[in-house]
Amino acid sequence: MTDKAIQDYYPEDVAICYGCGRNNPHGLHLKTHWNGKQGVMRFTPRSYHTAFPGVVYGGLIASLIDCHSTGTAAAAAYHAEGREPGTQPEITFVTANLNVSYLKPTPIGTELVLRSQPKELTEKKAIIACSVYANGEECAQGEVVVVRVRERRGVHLGENK
Numbered sequence: 001m002t003d004k005a006i007q008d009y010y011p012e013d014v015a016i017c018y019g020c021g022r023n024n025p026h027g028l029h030l031k032t033h034w035n036g037k038q039g040v041m042r043f044t045p046r047s048y049h050t051a052f053p054g055v056v057y058g059g060l061i062a063s064l065i066d067c068h069s070t071g072t073a074a075a076a077a078y079h080a081e082g083r084e085p086g087t088q089p090e091i092t093f094v095t096a097n098l099n100v101s102y103l104k105p106t107p108i109g110t111e112l113v114l115r116s117q118p119k120e121l122t123e124k125k126a127i128i129a130c131s132v133y134a135n136g137e138e139c140a141q142g143e144v145v146v147v148r149v150r151e152r153r154g155v156h157l158g159e160n161k
Helices: 058-080
Strands: 039-043 050-052 093-102 112-121 125-134 137-148
Touching: 039 058, 058 093, 058 112, 058 125, 058 137, 112 137
Parallel strands: none
Antiparallel strands: 039 112, 093 137, 112 125, 125 137
């Protein structure tokens, strides 16, 4: 695993996502690290991320799974194509479907570890399985269908080689 997260390679104009955009001053600044098989992300919810005393708001958990899964898909796609992240044409994904199962209350103030891996990866889409852990216990699971962005603002981003 490298110190540089997949989101660090996103183009400047794309890096504005509330969840993972480094250029969004109000965002969460989530970072997905790829180890060659899975994406790993760490995040510690703050007191204002609460649903009720001591428990993380479920919408935040869904956001963490969402952004981490799109990052995992991008990293896995670069890996599958034998390319370094950030090489052209860029690889980014957007969410087409997000399903989250909450298994137990997720505690506030505890570092969460998200682990995700592709269940399916094609040139057009990926299906990513993600788990959220607090203190080593699985608190939530997600399955995210993401589609590859081929064109942004009328600019074609290239084909897979």
